[in-house]
Amino acid sequence: MNITVWNEYHPKHQSGKTAKVYPNGLHNAIKDIFKDNPEINVRCATQEEPENGLPDKVLDETDVLIWWGHNWHENVLDSVVDRVCQRVLKGMGIIFLHSSHESKPFKKLMGTTCSLKWREDGGGERLWTINPSHPIAYGVPETFTLEQEEMYGEFFDVPTPDEIVFLGWFEGGEVFRSGITYRRGYGKIFYFQPGHETYPIFYDKTIQKIIYNAAMWASPSAPPRPTLGSTYTPKHERRKLFKWK
Amino acid sequence: MNITVWNEYHPKHQSGKTAKVYPNGLHNAIKDIFKDNPEINVRCATQEEPENGLPDKVLDETDVLIWWGHNWHENVLDSVVDRVCQRVLKGMGIIFLHSSHESKPFKKLMGTTCSLKWREDGGGERLWTINPSHPIAYGVPETFTLEQEEMYGEFFDVPTPDEIVFLGWFEGGEVFRSGITYRRGYGKIFYFQPGHETYPIFYDKTIQKIIYNAAMWASPSAPPRPTLGSTYTPKHERRKLFKWK
Amino acid sequence: MNITVWNEYHPKHQSGKTAKVYPNGLHNAIKDIFKDNPEINVRCATQEEPENGLPDKVLDETDVLIWWGHNWHENVLDSVVDRVCQRVLKGMGIIFLHSSHESKPFKKLMGTTCSLKWREDGGGERLWTINPSHPIAYGVPETFTLEQEEMYGEFFDVPTPDEIVFLGWFEGGEVFRSGITYRRGYGKIFYFQPGHETYPIFYDKTIQKIIYNAAMWASPSAPPRPTLGSTYTPKHERRKLFKWK
């Protein structure tokens, strides 16, 4: 199984507050989530690389793409956005983390503004598992707390999720659909709200378990490949289809 | 349109704390929600009456039943529970309020335990509208606060709702799917969490608007009445069905 | 209530087979569906007009837009597509008919290819109501037949519908999710499969009832208008929010 972890990793993130928490970039912290499973190959890609690090060659070898972006969404090439969305519709799994709710591929796949409320004031978050039999919740406690996380609040302008796995609670009186799934084309999508770059979210064992589960859930198996477009079955063949004709 | 408001209205509720807040019983407070619409007839029924106040004659004249019960669910006759559930499956709308999540008809219609977390400590609740285009949310603000309400928290052991209209936030760090809809048979069901008997919840203008909207939404119109069971279409008739045969 | 019926109405449709069935264009046949309700104003707009007939002025006065297009989707200006999608996300209802599954606004709102199987061979369709308590099904029989209709078959590459109201059956052995709903932003969307231009589908009483119901269902009421973006509640104010703090 091949996972690609994508991070905008802007030069400004390579020093300052973010670098203090994630000296090698948070993509490497996310990569480490999978290090104990020898059957999973993880590579990283970043926005500053040619074709934003996502040429066809990389996507050809990607079963699940994990996307983290925050402030430089506009720097992602539209050609790369189209390529990523096409791959998802053809079966590649994708996990959008935190501020990726405003990334171009997420908005294009959702068809809505994906806007929400937000506030960064050092407050924390409490998450609740409301879909306990979902594979993404395997081994996850019913509730867990993040000492500090950026607040994301409803109304979250996304399509009705196929499934809501986690709800988030914030000290300021906000709630959020913090872990939600979608099926689009032949691909699976998981959006997960935690992951602000100045907090050590991706070192949290429960967060790591959820991202690990989500990658397993999102990885493509052998879906049918419907034939689309014009179709013609001559009557005599239709007749043969069914014994009673 | 005919609405019946049902309240367990146990003698113990007819004095003490509940009676202080609802001197005539909370069923009458709920009844008043509809008093400005001359086209709506509202009657009340209570558990202590014969057949728990819900003989066939009453249900024959009920488009939407509003149910409030808390501590005496076991006193509802199984024959009445069966009758109410049958009516819902045949098209009667029903609104379950607050502790009715543990009423016999709600549990029978859901097929799950309908358990949840709860705490009564004088804390408040903040509700959020997450389905702004839903008829039950018409004219409801994006968020509103109840100064005091019993806490109901996830995990709420109900089937996946058809729609989630409201989420609840509680000061102790809990969240809840506070306003949810289901379709069962030809009937519509709305569960709404607020409504603890010792708080003046049913005098709140926003709560009143939601219950009013829910009754409009749940009222049956003219659904198709499918024929169920064995069906036989002779081949020559099937042939006639379609021009090309 | 203001409805705008949009039809690509290409010059090639203004003569030949389509014109035989719909001498004044099928937009006028659809417009007639509402003629008995004096409270509904219906206007028509067509692709050949400036701004494809949909300048802001028209959309300002549109509660529900009904869209029919088939062969000239590419002729719709991207600026018009963006404008229509923005309106839907802000609350305008929209009904996509038949081949509009491949229209630019539908694909943009769905985020998928919206591909399907199709065949035109003079065969018929049988539709089934599988959501009998849905407002769009009010007064619609459990099943009805269209003597001739273009076959549209699964797999239909759309997001999981919020609700499936009708399923379609075709003589060649195909099935289709023929009537489906979505909520996007503050707007409601209904996709309805029947409506091939060379058949008198829009004169069918049941089809007319469904389109009428769908327009009523999709028309915006008074949804909450969430405030999105950065939000800040000073701690002392949060404290005031809740009695117990």
Next chain:
Amino acid sequence: MNITVWNEYHPKHQSGKTAKVYPNGLHNAIKDIFKDNPEINVRCATQEEPENGLPDKVLDETDVLIWWGHNWHENVLDSVVDRVCQRVLKGMGIIFLHSSHESKPFKKLMGTTCSLKWREDGGGERLWTINPSHPIAYGVPETFTLEQEEMYGEFFDVPTPDEIVFLGWFEGGEVFRSGITYRRGYGKIFYFQPGHETYPIFYDKTIQKIIYNAAMWASPSAPPRPTLGSTYTPKHERRKLFKWK
């Protein structure tokens, strides 16, 4: 992993038409589906055994229960029905086949009549995969045909499924939601329509693949076990929960 295949296996099925197709009972044909996987233990249980073959001891060792019943639903003890439903709500997976839509446990878990249309006339069925990325569809073709199967038609009076994986097409003009999933409590449920006892359905490779996939999908993992009921967090502890208080 432990699977129990349950069959009503009435003496009347032990001779005559059914016995011709399934000489050892169809439970053994279903059991054989898993014979190539040494990590799966499959046992069979039948209605005529004490406690209908499902004492606590058997359910203690059951991860997924596969249920097939048709004409003797009433012979299942209510105590066994309660026991099975409780296990599902606590996490046991369950697969209901064909006429089990009218079995007591299915109706109790659904809360509806579970009625449908039916006809047995030697006609066939064509199934379509409409959820290609669902684990139950892995390796299943987009469409496949059963030469003979009892017709089950809409309206199918069940709750809105969490997911629809397969749709069925029948020669008489009927359609059906033939493969649907539900989550109830901590358990997963799959209902699959094919499987009439006088046809060799359970020898069909595609049917076998679907039942195998469904058992994998339904098997419980390590879901969180929420604490339900009264909960109390002293204010000073709540304060400690969150850094900023």
